[in-house]
Amino acid sequence: MESIKKSKFNDTVMQSVFFMSAFVSVLAVIAISLFLFLRGIPAIAEIGFMDFVFSEKWGPVNTPASYGILSMIVGSIYVTAGAIVIGVPVGLMCAVFLAEFCPEGIYKIVKPAVNLLAGIPSIIYGFFGMQIVVPFVRDNVGGNGYSILSASIILGIMILPTIISISESSIRAVPESYKEGSFGLGATKEETIFKVVVPAAKSGVLTAIILGIGRAVGETMAVVMVAGNAVMPLDKIALLKPIRTLTTNIVTEMSYASGLHESSLIATGVVLFVFIVILNASLSLIKFRSSRN
Amino acid sequence: MENTALEKSVLNKRKTKSLILRFMVWLCGILTVGILAYILLFILVRGIPNINMEFLFGEYNSDSLSAFSSIVTTVEMIVISLIIAVPVGVFCAIYLHEYAKRGNKAVKVIRLAVDTLAGIPSIVYGLFGMIFFVNILGLRASVLSGVLTISIMILPVIISSSEEAIKSVPDMYREGSLGLGATRLRTVFSIVLPTAMPGILSGVILAIGRIVGETAALIFTSGTNVLENPTLDLMASQRTLAIHMYMLASEGLPYSKDMAFATGAILIIIVFIVNFAATKLAGRIGGLSNGK
Amino acid sequence: MENKEKMKIENINLYYGEFQALKNINMNINENEITAFIGPSGCGKSTLLKSLNRMNDLVEGVKIDGKILLDDVDIYKDMDATVLRKRVGMVFQKPNPFPMSIYDNVAYGPRTHGIKQKSRLDEIVEQSLRSAAMWDEVKDRLKKSALGMSGGQQQRLCIARAFSVNPEVILLDEPTSALDPISTMKIEDLLVEIKDNYTIIIVTHNMQQATRVSDKTAFFLHGEVVEFNETEKLFSLPKNKKTEDYITGRFG
Numbered sequence: 001m002e003s004i005k006k007s008k009f010n011d012t013v014m015q016s017v018f019f020m021s022a023f024v025s026v027l028a029v030i031a032i033s034l035f036l037f038l039r040g041i042p043a044i045a046e047i048g049f050m051d052f053v054f055s056e057k058w059g060p061v062n063t064p065a066s067y068g069i070l071s072m073i074v075g076s077i078y079v080t081a082g083a084i085v086i087g088v089p090v091g092l093m094c095a096v097f098l099a100e101f102c103p104e105g106i107y108k109i110v111k112p113a114v115n116l117l118a119g120i121p122s123i124i125y126g127f128f129g130m131q132i133v134v135p136f137v138r139d140n141v142g143g144n145g146y147s148i149l150s151a152s153i154i155l156g157i158m159i160l161p162t163i164i165s166i167s168e169s170s171i172r173a174v175p176e177s178y179k180e181g182s183f184g185l186g187a188t189k190e191e192t193i194f195k196v197v198v199p200a201a202k203s204g205v206l207t208a209i210i211l212g213i214g215r216a217v218g219e220t221m222a223v224v225m226v227a228g229n230a231v232m233p234l235d236k237i238a239l240l241k242p243i244r245t246l247t248t249n250i251v252t253e254m255s256y257a258s259g260l261h262e263s264s265l266i267a268t269g270v271v272l273f274v275f276i277v278i279l280n281a282s283l284s285l286i287k288f289r290s291s292r293n
Numbered sequence: 294m295e296n297t298a299l300e301k302s303v304l305n306k307r308k309t310k311s312l313i314l315r316f317m318v319w320l321c322g323i324l325t326v327g328i329l330a331y332i333l334l335f336i337l338v339r340g341i342p343n344i345n346m347e348f349l350f351g352e353y354n355s356d357s358l359s360a361f362s363s364i365v366t367t368v369e370m371i372v373i374s375l376i377i378a379v380p381v382g383v384f385c386a387i388y389l390h391e392y393a394k395r396g397n398k399a400v401k402v403i404r405l406a407v408d409t410l411a412g413i414p415s416i417v418y419g420l421f422g423m424i425f426f427v428n429i430l431g432l433r434a435s436v437l438s439g440v441l442t443i444s445i446m447i448l449p450v451i452i453s454s455s456e457e458a459i460k461s462v463p464d465m466y467r468e469g470s471l472g473l474g475a476t477r478l479r480t481v482f483s484i485v486l487p488t489a490m491p492g493i494l495s496g497v498i499l500a501i502g503r504i505v506g507e508t509a510a511l512i513f514t515s516g517t518n519v520l521e522n523p524t525l526d527l528m529a530s531q532r533t534l535a536i537h538m539y540m541l542a543s544e545g546l547p548y549s550k551d552m553a554f555a556t557g558a559i560l561i562i563i564v565f566i567v568n569f570a571a572t573k574l575a576g577r578i579g580g581l582s583n584g585k
Numbered sequence: 586m587e588n589k590e591k592m593k594i595e596n597i598n599l600y601y602g603e604f605q606a607l608k609n610i611n612m613n614i615n616e617n618e619i620t621a622f623i624g625p626s627g628c629g630k631s632t633l634l635k636s637l638n639r640m641n642d643l644v645e646g647v648k649i650d651g652k653i654l655l656d657d658v659d660i661y662k663d664m665d666a667t668v669l670r671k672r673v674g675m676v677f678q679k680p681n682p683f684p685m686s687i688y689d690n691v692a693y694g695p696r697t698h699g700i701k702q703k704s705r706l707d708e709i710v711e712q713s714l715r716s717a718a719m720w721d722e723v724k725d726r727l728k729k730s731a732l733g734m735s736g737g738q739q740q741r742l743c744i745a746r747a748f749s750v751n752p753e754v755i756l757l758d759e760p761t762s763a764l765d766p767i768s769t770m771k772i773e774d775l776l777v778e779i780k781d782n783y784t785i786i787i788v789t790h791n792m793q794q795a796t797r798v799s800d801k802t803a804f805f806l807h808g809e810v811v812e813f814n815e816t817e818k819l820f821s822l823p824k825n826k827k828t829e830d831y832i833t834g835r836f837g
Contacts, residue, residue, distance in 0.1 A: 021384030093321030121506025186671035218414020303699035
């Protein structure tokens with residue numbers, strides 16, 4: 001009897017241990033947002049929300065100092081859009097290849113390659129970009145190579161594995177009967193896949209794109225090595241010109257920042273964080289919608 | 294007759310279009326593998342010749358740029374963050390799948406939190422670590438601050454792969470154990486976890502891959518400092534291998550570039566091993582639960 | 586008065602790997618008639634149906650020899666599969682509308698075959714839905730998703746979709762097996778109504794259905810055609826003992 005009681009007791013104790021462990025994630029999210037906001041919001045208040053978010057004047061060491069991050073926000077949007085333009089078509093086509101065209105023998109090479117692509121550290125992508133993509137753009141396209149274009153190419157490659165794996169599994173989940181229906185009307189395999197199968201997998205593809213956007217917006221090290229990082233006035237931003245994004249703003253200046261300058265960099269992180277939270281929320285919305293259908 | 298001619302031309306157009314699409318699909322498949330191969334070969338071919346004993350095990354100075362102390366710190370960081378994050382992550386998965394009731398509000402909140410953690414960019418983790426561990430807790434820029442930051446960062450990877458693995462354990466195992474009068478706790482530890490182990494391990498290995506490759510979250514927490522000789526002092530500020538590569542790459546001198554290639558080659562070799570091991574282990578889950 | 590022969594099946598043998606699913610099938614399908622294929626599960630009736638518009642091409646490991654002629658043209662040798670499937674349409678066992686609007690479902694076929702003009706598409710959609718006797722039901726919600734309809738409606742939409750490319754032959758693979766009796770009746774009425782314009786082949790498990798709609802019936806067993814005759818004769822005076830056993834419910 002004693003031992004039964006004891007094991008019941010253990011069960012209860014461990015249950016609370018399990019629960020507390022599970023709650024660590026919640027605490028972590030609360031702590032991250034709390035401390036980020038605690039340090040970031042006062043800085044935004046001091047600078048003034050409009051002067052922070054909607055001004056393109058960034059000069060923390062000037063007198064008087066200015067802390068406008070609009071051109072970094074625009075920069076992040078540009079490089080992310082560029083990554084999507086490059087990564088989504090290639091990734092989606094590759095997913096179609098894996099799900100519908102790839103012979104088994106080749107699948108055994110391509111699939112692990114995609115996984116490996118996901119495991120390569122940002123720093124390697126950045127270094128590769130710096131050594132190969134930047135000189136390539138400089139010599140063949142123009143500018144000094146450190147540019148929106150170079151950053152977009154590298155980010156486009158980095159989001160490939162996300163786009164490919166999620167799109168592939170959602171393409172595979174499309175019922176065979178849709179394909180039969182289309183073949184039965186005389187459509188070719190390619191017509192069937194691009195007009196029926198891919199559209200039927202659209203919520204998965206959309207999820208893949210949003211996760212890809214999240215990865216591209218949040219990427220720091222790879223971008224800092226290829227983007228040139230100059231703060232550009234809005235009217236000077238161009239495909240072949242250097243660019244500074246939200247993430248690279250933080251990493252290029254944090255090491256020597258202090259006071260309001262440091263806080264303004266943390267506030268830059270707050271803007272980034274809010275953006276990521278909005279992306280996550282839209283993901284849940286897609287999940288909710290597609291589960292309802 | 295005219296009609297059939299028209300139909301023929303439409304059909305030819307469709308066939309050409311389909312052929313082009315098929316070509317593009319193959320091209321993108323090949324392109325993806327090609328890019329990967331290019332990156333890997335580029336780094337390995339120029340990196341491996343620069344790896345030597347001095348670089349791997351020598352003392353760091355401005356001539357040698359040895360990676361030894363960074364390697365030791367990387368290993369230290371992996372071990373300690375796994376010691377922290379694996380139990381928390383696995384316990385969380387146990388709670389979510391074995392203990393929580395369906396439709397439980399807490400579960401929804403926890404899942405939302407895990408999803409959110411998974412989406413937060415490294416640089417934001419870095420900022421948080423800097424604010425909280427480095428400044429508020431007064432741990433300074435140190436390996437410890439880095440370890441704590443990165444432990445939170447790898448939690449979602451461990452939780453989701455553990456949960457997948459636990460989910461794949463057939464219910465009849467649990468019923469068998471519970472039917473013999475074992476408690477839920479005993480069932481979890483003696484039946485569920487051992488069966489799910491390969492899947493959990495593959496998550497752990499993926500987490501190792503993330504730690505090895507991490508840069509942005511560590512720059513402001515464990516720092517970019519480098520010591521001449523390796524130390525296991527948790528309070529020391531010391532760079533990991535990936536940060537070593539970043540610092541070498543940003544110096545821009547020919548010799549440091551060579552050493553950046555060498556460091557990159559080491560990183561790639563580690564990532565290779567990690568991926569291979571994770572795939573092998575994950576492949577074993579199904580086999581194990583069927584075989585028993 | 587016999588109708589003209591639309592499709593000829595000559596010495597067809599079909600193998601799934603080692604397994605022979607069809608054994609030496611010979612049969613003529615007449616124009617503007619409804620031909621029913623009946624028989625127990627696994628007898629080869631669906632396999633033969635799918636051979637008629639080469640849907641079996643999509644299954645791996647299928648080998649077929651013999652000849653199938655459509656208007657005296659060999660469909661395996663001298664015809665492109667996409668052209669064949671436009672001329673020989675198919676309706677499947679489970680309703681399988683695409684996850685698109687009702688309009689886009691019907692417009693999919695003509696669009697695929699190169700019709701882009703909006704007014705022409707509108708015309709085809711209306712015509713096809715009318716032929717499937719569902720225009721009045723759906724004309725006000727053409728832009729709504731087809732997946733929101735009932736099973737019976739979905740199946741009739743699939744029939745309308747098959748009409749949309751103006752086929753000559755329509756193959757139906759147990760089209761009512763997933764439907765309720767009222768929907769089944771609607772589809773049966775529809776088939777009888779349209780047979781003057783098409784050649785129809787229907788695979789069915791349901792012998793009453795065969796007697797209600799078909800002009801000719803073929804009884805399949807173990808990959809062979811045991812008996813093929815006018816429906817009335819086959820059911821009232823079966824020549825073969827096996828056919829008699831089957832239609833009187835003694836097996837299958």
